[in-house]
Amino acid sequence: MPGSYASYRCAVLATSSSSLTEMTDRDSLIQILPLGVKTGWSELADGVEISNWEYCLWRKNHLDEPTATTPPPQQLMRNTFQYLHKQGYRAAIVITLSEILSDTAEVVRNLAQEMPELKIHVVDSGICCMPEGFFALEAQRLLDAGKSPLETVACLERLKPGSNIIFGLTSLKPLSLSGTLTRLGASFSDWLGLRTTLRFSDGRLTRLGSVSDDGEMFKDITANVKKLMADKPAEDFVISGLYSGDSAFYRRFAGFFRQETGLDLGKGLPVSAAVAVHVGISGVGVGLVEKAAG
Numbered sequence: 001m002p003g004s005y006a007s008y009r010c011a012v013l014a015t016s017s018s019s020l021t022e023m024t025d026r027d028s029l030i031q032i033l034p035l036g037v038k039t040g041w042s043e044l045a046d047g048v049e050i051s052n053w054e055y056c057l058w059r060k061n062h063l064d065e066p067t068a069t070t071p072p073p074q075q076l077m078r079n080t081f082q083y084l085h086k087q088g089y090r091a092a093i094v095i096t097l098s099e100i101l102s103d104t105a106e107v108v109r110n111l112a113q114e115m116p117e118l119k120i121h122v123v124d125s126g127i128c129c130m131p132e133g134f135f136a137l138e139a140q141r142l143l144d145a146g147k148s149p150l151e152t153v154a155c156l157e158r159l160k161p162g163s164n165i166i167f168g169l170t171s172l173k174p175l176s177l178s179g180t181l182t183r184l185g186a187s188f189s190d191w192l193g194l195r196t197t198l199r200f201s202d203g204r205l206t207r208l209g210s211v212s213d214d215g216e217m218f219k220d221i222t223a224n225v226k227k228l229m230a231d232k233p234a235e236d237f238v239i240s241g242l243y244s245g246d247s248a249f250y251r252r253f254a255g256f257f258r259q260e261t262g263l264d265l266g267k268g269l270p271v272s273a274a275v276a277v278h279v280g281i282s283g284v285g286v287g288l289v290e291k292a293a294g
Helices: 005-009 052-060 074-086 104-112 129-144 149-157 173-177 180-184 214-229 247-261 273-279
Strands: 010-015 031-033 036-039 042-045 068-070 091-096 119-124 163-169 195-201 204-211 237-245 282-290
Touching: 010 129, 031 074, 036 052, 036 273, 052 237, 052 273, 068 273, 074 104, 091 104, 091 129, 091 149, 104 119, 119 149, 129 149, 129 163, 129 237, 129 282, 163 214, 195 214, 204 214, 214 247, 214 282, 237 247, 237 273, 247 282
Parallel strands: 010 031, 010 091, 091 119
Antiparallel strands: 036 042, 036 068, 163 195, 163 282, 195 204, 237 282
16 A cells, blocks of 8 residues: 555545545545435435435425435444454544534544544544545645654644635525524525625635625625635645536636636536535535645
């Protein structure tokens, strides 16, 4: 197995909300724990049995039906940890989406008590999508460089304040139907059908503004990303375009963003089906992580 001795002895895992299936290849050492996605009477494994495209297709025909997500199955996680121990691992770093969105972090902490032979470090990223995925990629990089699990976790904790998602939604209804607003302690509501721009960072959701059309939403997202970057070099950040649903809608946004900033977001990363449960099927945004020194 490639990598340093430290990497071999410590595994890295992440939840399916991390967009890692879009960012890594089959040879990646990072293991993915799939969240559950409830659609009607079914519960499907995120990223395995249902994709963003498939979820959005279903949702278009079931706009008023409540949906929800569940943590990865406990037995699946238990089997995974037992397998890692049998393979010679003595530690694991598990990156989870924000604890405010999912109970996954708490479930993993409870499972860790069953397996004292495998030291499990749970890192609540405080976020989801590409920024969450970067936490896992950075954990693997640091372990490969010879950092201990504890040193790696400390480095990941320093990433949290500089991790953000700035996104725009054509409707806040999905956030309400999924129970996300209640869980976040927020009380936003749609204002006369206006688009809404929001910021999600370190487990907190903030309304940035309400605008009249797509063009104004693109402008608002871009302005807030530029504000977060605060004239620092682009090299200080890991940045990616995100979308749910219509890829053509995303391409319009990415073109506008490139024109205004000179930064190419590329083809973008569709959010996982589990994230789409929360944000809906028509949204675009930017995931942004400021790199931590060292």
